[in-house]
Amino acid sequence: MLSWIPQPYRDVAIRHREMVKFGLVGGTTWVIDTAIFLLLKSTILEPKPVTAKVISVVVATIASYMLNREWSFRTRGGRERHHEAVLYLLISGIGVAVYSAPLFISRYVLDLRVPAVTLFTEHLADFVSGQIIGVLVGMVFRWWAFRRFVFPHEDGRQKPVPAGTGAP
Template identity: 65%
Template structure:
């Protein structure tokens, strides 16, 4: 929290208002940047070593490792003001949404490799690496990130205050009994 506050104090006033308004999105983005580095590192370590012939498998494992780190960071930092679910229910939803996102992350890489054949021996090593990075680390990331942002806010970390307010409104806005005389 201190990091965010110190960054906010260095922003010009007009940007500071926007940053405060979208604080949750900015935190989600910072968690995403951190897990992007984890994902990229694990992906290339696996792809260039033990999983060289299986880049999609390497990508899935990398995304899974990054997802575990992402859950902890998002739960404890990005969406800590949200919730309202029991922790095990929340975690199950998080990993279900993230499982769908894994498919979104891996689909462009699969398409690049196996539908477009952007791999050796059909292309050069340089083209293969550029295609893998673009499809797996850029397009896949953007698809997965957009889906996860929407799904996390909608189902995993619902606005806790909203649920409390809605319950209060339901209690106060019940139809009144009309007693005829």
């Protein structure tokens, strides 16, 4: 699957495949988060960008759990599924605060909003603080916390056995 990646990057990708998968899931959920955030912020939640951000992060978090559990961290585990889900949601809840903090600071501490700045500047500041800075800080936090608390044990779940291998 990774044969399209040139050497020596392929060896790095294979060695860090869990992180690569986590990054791809993050990219996918970033698109989900961004699309919902921009849609809500430009329509029904125009005066409430932080609320729009929280909603978009919650939806992206649900997608993230499903993708990370079944793909990125599919061989990690060590917890019963309901404990794992509760920890994932708890850490993701903290992640919502981490993701939203730069947008909150931009809007309400630095006052980068109309009438103090132009509408274009407000939108640009919202995008940079919410979709770039917030996402990067949140991703680092979640990578560390998921591996540490939610999926703590390598080989914690059985790897799927390919059909027809005769394995019990």
